[in-house]
Amino acid sequence: MPEDPKTSRRGALTALVVAGSAVYAGALAVPAYRFLHGDDAGGGAQKERWIRVGKLEALPEGKPTRLSVIGEERDAFNISRGKLGSVWVMRKGKEVRALSATCPHLGCSIDLGGDNKSFACPCHTSRFNLDGKAEAGPSPRAMDDLGVRVQDGFVEVDFRRFRQGVPNKVEVG
Amino acid sequence: MSLGDWFEERTGYRAIVREALDEPVPGGARWAYVWGSALTLSFLVQVVTGWLLMAVYQPSATSAWSSVAYISQNVSWGWLVRGLHHYGAQAMVVLLVMHLGQTAIYGAYKKPREMNWLLGLGLMSLTLGFALTGYLLPWDQKGYWATKVATNIAGSVPLIGGWTQRLLVGGAEYGHLTLTRFYTLHVAILPLGVLVLLAAHIALFRKHGVTPPRKADLSRVDRFHPKQLARDLLIGLVVLGIVFALTLRSHGAHLDAPADPASDYPARPEWYFLSLFEALKYVPGHFEWIIAAGIPLVAGGYLVLLPFIDRKPGSSLAARLVWLMPLLLGLAGTVALTVLSMRKDAADSEYQKARTLAEKRAARALELARGGVPPAGPLAMLAADPQTRGPELFDKHCASCHKLGEHVPPDGKVTAPDLTGYGTEKWVLALLDNPDAPAFFGKTPFAGMMPSVTRPPKDPDAAQYFTKMKPEEMKAIAAFLVSEAQGKSKKGMPGEKMVRERCTSCHRLDGKSDDPESLAPELRGWASVRWIEEQIKNPGSGKTYPPGAMAKDLKGHMPAFQDELEAQEISLLSRWLYEQATGASPH
Numbered sequence: 094m095p096e097d098p099k100t101s102r103r104g105a106l107t108a109l110v111v112a113g114s115a116v117y118a119g120a121l122a123v124p125a126y127r128f129l130h131g132d133d134a135g136g137g138a139q140k141e142r143w144i145r146v147g148k149l150e151a152l153p154e155g156k157p158t159r160l161s162v163i164g165e166e167r168d169a170f171n172i173s174r175g176k177l178g179s180v181w182v183m184r185k186g187k188e189v190r191a192l193s194a195t196c197p198h199l200g201c202s203i204d205l206g207g208d209n210k211s212f213a214c215p216c217h218t219s220r221f222n223l224d225g226k227a228e229a230g231p232s233p234r235a236m237d238d239l240g241v242r243v244q245d246g247f248v249e250v251d252f253r254r255f256r257q258g259v260p261n262k263v264e265v266g
Numbered sequence: 267m268s269l270g271d272w273f274e275e276r277t278g279y280r281a282i283v284r285e286a287l288d289e290p291v292p293g294g295a296r297w298a299y300v301w302g303s304a305l306t307l308s309f310l311v312q313v314v315t316g317w318l319l320m321a322v323y324q325p326s327a328t329s330a331w332s333s334v335a336y337i338s339q340n341v342s343w344g345w346l347v348r349g350l351h352h353y354g355a356q357a358m359v360v361l362l363v364m365h366l367g368q369t370a371i372y373g374a375y376k377k378p379r380e381m382n383w384l385l386g387l388g389l390m391s392l393t394l395g396f397a398l399t400g401y402l403l404p405w406d407q408k409g410y411w412a413t414k415v416a417t418n419i420a421g422s423v424p425l426i427g428g429w430t431q432r433l434l435v436g437g438a439e440y441g442h443l444t445l446t447r448f449y450t451l452h453v454a455i456l457p458l459g460v461l462v463l464l465a466a467h468i469a470l471f472r473k474h475g476v477t478p479p480r481k482a483d484l485s486r487v488d489r490f491h492p493k494q495l496a497r498d499l500l501i502g503l504v505v506l507g508i509v510f511a512l513t514l515r516s517h518g519a520h521l522d523a524p525a526d527p528a529s530d531y532p533a534r535p536e537w538y539f540l541s542l543f544e545a546l547k548y549v550p551g552h553f554e555w556i557i558a559a560g561i562p563l564v565a566g567g568y569l570v571l572l573p574f575i576d577r578k579p580g581s582s583l584a585a586r587l588v589w590l591m592p593l594l595l596g597l598a599g600t601v602a603l604t605v606l607s608m609r610k611d612a613a614d615s616e617y618q619k620a621r622t623l624a625e626k627r628a629a630r631a632l633e634l635a636r637g638g639v640p641p642a643g644p645l646a647m648l649a650a651d652p653q654t655r656g657p658e659l660f661d662k663h664c665a666s667c668h669k670l671g672e673h674v675p676p677d678g679k680v681t682a683p684d685l686t687g688y689g690t691e692k693w694v695l696a697l698l699d700n701p702d703a704p705a706f707f708g709k710t711p712f713a714g715m716m717p718s719v720t721r722p723p724k725d726p727d728a729a730q731y732f733t734k735m736k737p738e739e740m741k742a743i744a745a746f747l748v749s750e751a752q753g754k755s756k757k758g759m760p761g762e763k764m765v766r767e768r769c770t771s772c773h774r775l776d777g778k779s780d781d782p783e784s785l786a787p788e789l790r791g792w793a794s795v796r797w798i799e800e801q802i803k804n805p806g807s808g809k810t811y812p813p814g815a816m817a818k819d820l821k822g823h824m825p826a827f828q829d830e831l832e833a834q835e836i837s838l839l840s841r842w843l844y845e846q847a848t849g850a851s852p853h
Contacts, residue, residue: 161528168441176528199418202530215532217547258422265438
């Protein structure tokens with residue numbers, strides 16, 4: 094039976110209205126999505142960023158020292174020099190090691206344990222040994238190792254940030 | 267024709283008002299029905315106080331904290347408005363539990379009210395969204411670290427985690443855009459959501475009416491006005507009274523120190539999320555999202571499904587107990603975990619220590635902010651504050667050798683003069699008496715270089731010519747040196763004459779000394795802020811000690827810090843050191 098022309102016109106109009114609404118919503122949603130998410134591909138490895146954090150000879154032997162990382166960073170529309178974070182630096186003879194002070198669990202700032210023989214996160218009680226290895230608590234991985242070098246008697250750290258709450262060390266930036 | 271009649275003719279408003287006020291309440295007005303209205307009234311308080319806060323608040327990483335500190339400390343009644351908003355939010359969480367509990371116990375989620383139950387759950391999620399987003403807005407330590415944890419949890423959810431996190435944070439790192447996004451959610455999107463859902467919630471409630479208890483006498487019907495309305499308003503007033511009382515008791519909401527990404531901070535969420543926080547400690551590895559996102563999801567799923575699984579007609583509580591069990595168990599678990607978390611923190615001395623330190627920082631930051639914060643932000647303000655930065659710099663750069671009061675080398679090995687009391691009479695007198703004491707030069711490469719004025723030298727030949735200095739002469743020298751430290755020296759002080767006679771055989775005074783080879787320092791301006799500054803910059807510049815004091819063979823001498831510290835830091839450290847050592851403010 095041939096379709097009633099009235100009904101089919103109605104159906105076509107309905108389809109048009111639906112399509113039109115979708116176009117209307119999309120015209121707002123797509124720019125909104127691009128606006129909020131930008132071209133952000135989710136980080137990946139960043140360029141090296143060596144930042145001087147302190148003098149080598151001021152570091153006590155074998156005991157980790159928390160050093161602030163002060164550098165220039167862009168925050169949206171501002172560029173300023175300020176605190177980017179902090180690192181735990183430890184000297185053993187000539188060897189220097191730097192570990193990010195950001196807990197790989199959920200990003201709290203890791204402290205030295207009361208006994209000075211381990212690291213402890215004050216939030217969810219993750220514990221790490223002085224090499225940064227996770228020993229107890231919920232942390233999914235070891236503390237994040239950072240590149241470190243000594244130049245003219247100063248300790249410099251290649252400051253980077255990593256994703257939290259995942260077992261692998263994935264850089265974000 | 268009265269004005270009311272005129273208006274009625276054009277709008278028909280009387281019917282609307284009557285419709286609103288004369289709503290029948292079958293079974294009679296009840297106290298049990300007040301919670302929804304109390305919630306709506308509390309939301310109004312949040313709206314009004316929120317508008318007021320918006321009139322001052324600035325969402326940016328450099329100004330958010332300052333504007334909130336300004337509201338709390340400078341704006342007239344600002345502490346009250348912010349306090350009402352803060353405690354009002356907590357009141358809403360409590361009222362939510364009451365409202366949900368009442369609805370569940372009365373079985374008011376059952377057919378045909380399922381949709382309204384769902385709308386209520388939507389409103390509950392929005393309210394928790396308000397709580398989460400609002401916590402960050404002051405950009406203080408508490409909000410910053412807690413929200414970092416919250417967004418990291420979101421980020422650890424497989425597949426969509428990283429994407430969601432970047433959407434919320436506005437990039438990879440916390441900053442301006444995190445604040446503007448949370449702010450937009452808090453003041454525009456969530457309120458709009460509440461408005462829409464609340465309108466629908468109330469409309470549906472009106473459509474279906476109350477759910478009276480089973481034994482209610484349904485022949486009795488009250489009108490909403492005045493019996494129920496009066497009850498609702500009274501509870502609303504009581505809640506508002508409690509919110510006022512809490513605000514007055516603590517003089518508004520607490521504000522922690524400004525967010526500092528390089529600091530250590532024991533992050534804790536607001537009390538109503540403590541149970542989740544505590545649960546996170548027990549989940550191994552990368553599964554925290556199962557707890558943090560999964561528990562709310564399972565709990566939410568249960569609540570959503572409740573009206574569809576408990577379908578037996580009738581509202582007998584006993585018959586429905588099996589379906590309400592998860593709710594009761596969930597509540598009990600939440601309370602237990604919350605109490606456990608609080609008790610753990612109360613017994614944790616490390617946590618308490620960190621908390622005390624955080625409170626100290628907060629108090630100092632607020633004290634400074636009272637006089638205004640520079641546009642570079644509160645962290646820049648604190649970095650320029652001797653009282654905050656001084657001890658940090660001293661611990662990092664000086665306390666590996668020097669002692670000053672409670673600031674001691676981490677290994678306890680003091681290898682440089684004890685600076686406690688440096689620049690005071692007591693310190694000078696003790697030095698003159700025994701320069702080689704461990705607290706002075708005894709443990710430094712300068713040991714044996716300065717003779718005592720009271721003890722004969724060990725060498726018998728030199729001892730022959732030794733005359734002990736009289737106490738009044740020592741006091742005169744000390745008085746002169748202390749006045750130099752304070753910048754208060756006057757011409758012709760007896761001590762100055764004595765220094766010229768007795769000390770310049772080695773020491774310099776105005777650059778002159780009988781022995782140019784000697785390593786003894788300049789005494790003009792000794793221990794003053796300027797002198798300390800020069801000494802920190804370069805201890806061999808001649809302005810304090812001569813270049814020989816930096817000789818390579820003089821192992822363990824003080825290093826120069828001019829390359830390591832910025833000029834502002836040296837000046838700030840010197841001022842702080844002077845104040846700490848002498849207990850006086852610099853001249």
